[in-house]
Amino acid sequence: MARSASAGGFGAFELTASIYLFFVGASRAVGAEPLMVRHSDDPEGVVAGAAVEATGVALVAGLVTGPVCLLVGALLDDPSGPAIQALGVCLPGLLLQDSWRYVFFAAGRPAKAAANDALWALCQLVLVGWLLWRGDPSIAAFVLAWGASATIAAAAGVVQARLVPRPLAVATWLRRHRDLAPRFLGEFGVGLGSAQLALWLIGVLGGLSILGAIRAATVLIGPFRILLIAAPGAAIPELVRIRNTSLRRFTRAVAVISTALVVSIGAWGTAVWFLPTSAGEAVLGDSWEAAHHVLPWVTLSWSALGLATGALIGLRVLAAARRSFRARLVIAPTVLVVAVVGVEAGGLEGAAAGLALASCGSAVVWLIQLRAALGDVQDGTAAPPSPDSSPEVAFVDAPEPM
Numbered sequence: 001m002a003r004s005a006s007a008g009g010f011g012a013f014e015l016t017a018s019i020y021l022f023f024v025g026a027s028r029a030v031g032a033e034p035l036m037v038r039h040s041d042d043p044e045g046v047v048a049g050a051a052v053e054a055t056g057v058a059l060v061a062g063l064v065t066g067p068v069c070l071l072v073g074a075l076l077d078d079p080s081g082p083a084i085q086a087l088g089v090c091l092p093g094l095l096l097q098d099s100w101r102y103v104f105f106a107a108g109r110p111a112k113a114a115a116n117d118a119l120w121a122l123c124q125l126v127l128v129g130w131l132l133w134r135g136d137p138s139i140a141a142f143v144l145a146w147g148a149s150a151t152i153a154a155a156a157g158v159v160q161a162r163l164v165p166r167p168l169a170v171a172t173w174l175r176r177h178r179d180l181a182p183r184f185l186g187e188f189g190v191g192l193g194s195a196q197l198a199l200w201l202i203g204v205l206g207g208l209s210i211l212g213a214i215r216a217a218t219v220l221i222g223p224f225r226i227l228l229i230a231a232p233g234a235a236i237p238e239l240v241r242i243r244n245t246s247l248r249r250f251t252r253a254v255a256v257i258s259t260a261l262v263v264s265i266g267a268w269g270t271a272v273w274f275l276p277t278s279a280g281e282a283v284l285g286d287s288w289e290a291a292h293h294v295l296p297w298v299t300l301s302w303s304a305l306g307l308a309t310g311a312l313i314g315l316r317v318l319a320a321a322r323r324s325f326r327a328r329l330v331i332a333p334t335v336l337v338v339a340v341v342g343v344e345a346g347g348l349e350g351a352a353a354g355l356a357l358a359s360c361g362s363a364v365v366w367l368i369q370l371r372a373a374l375g376d377v378q379d380g381t382a383a384p385p386s387p388d389s390s391p392e393v394a395f396v397d398a399p400e401p402m
Contacts, residue, residue, distance in 0.1 A: 012079040012139050016087050020094060023065050025192065027095045029184035031057035032102035034177040037319050040106045040237035041244045048163055051103040053173040055165035058099035062092030063167075082140035090147020096165065097150040100157030105237045112160050116153050123149035183321035187328045194332035198339040202351050206343040210351055213290035217298040217352070220272045220283070220291060224265045224302065228309050231261065232316065239317040247377060250317065254370070258310025262303045269299025290348065297352035304359035311366035320373035327369045331362040
């Protein structure tokens with residue numbers, strides 16, 4: 001995309017991708033996350049019953065938001081309008097494919113999640129390669145290739161799991177998880193909104209050059225940003241099983257995950273700092289100098305986010321939705337204030353230092369809430385991890401269905 005599209009075209013694709021990320025995050029908060037928290041250690045039939053309901057939530061989310069994208073796209077000019085409309089066509093498949101990944105993790109079959117994602121990647125390579133071979137594809141065509149690949153993988157998920165999503169069970173699912181889903185959704189919205197607004201304020205108050213330098217430094221941390229995004233999906237089901245056997249082992253596992261994230265991000269940022277200028281410019285071009293200048297602050301920021309991610313995983317496993325939502329409400333305004341003060345007081349370095357300080361503060365808030373949640377469990381005041389189980393579903397002719 002970056003090599004073949006114009007700057008405006010790539011911007012349209014980025015806008016479309018950001019819309020997708022919003023919808024997929026909301027879908028996970030309502031469907032996939034309650035599934036992992038409540039059912040990762042349940043009997044196979046109960047997991048299957050929950051899976052058909054959770055994937056039904058994802059499918060309904062796509063069917064509801066897809067027409068919204070079609071309508072919004074019709075009001076916008078080329079290339080953004082057609083790209084968003086293409087997203088609308090593909091959203092049911094995109095959200096369902098994402099949901100299958102977490103179903104397989106919850107069922108203790110991560111190899112099937114990896115196989116499904118590999119199929120999506122392979123289909124993307126084939127379809128995008130075909131578009132490039134035909135010559136000068138539109139942005140909407142790229143989006144369709146991406147979304148159609150996900151739809152193929154979503155259909156493959158049905159075959160892999162031998163389960164059919166149950167859209168009509170959405171109301172039942174939301175009622176059963178009413179203590180988790182609304183708070184997870186609100187937490188996602190507050191977190192995403194505050195982060196995006198902080199960057200927008202930095203760009204408005206400090207100029208696009210400051211925002212660009214911070215974004216460029218963030219690109220250098222890219223592989224570990226992916227790790228932070230992926231860690232909860234892989235860790236939550238495993239830690240649910242550990243929690244049900246030993247709270248002490250669970251606490252130790254959370255500490256290990258947090259430490260691993262902090263150390264790995266810090267080591268990566270340090271290694272990138274010592275790259276020769278020629279290598280840095282090969283990656284970022286003219287943005288290297290400014291990005292290199294603030295890289296220590298950005299590395300500190302993302303290391304602190306690694307610590308916060310470990311604590312967030314712990315809160316998810318404990319089903320402490322009230323405490324994690326409370327943490328988001330405390331952190332969000334703090335991030336905005338610190339971002340504004342930082343950029344006004346110190347320009348580029350002030351903005352980067354401010355974001356790092358905000359990340360460190362947020363890590364402290366997450367750890368405080370995790371400690372309180374562990375105290376709730378120990379003194380018996382925590383909510384039960386699964387107040388109402390999904391009905392069992394028999395797998396169809398499958399000795400090992402998922």
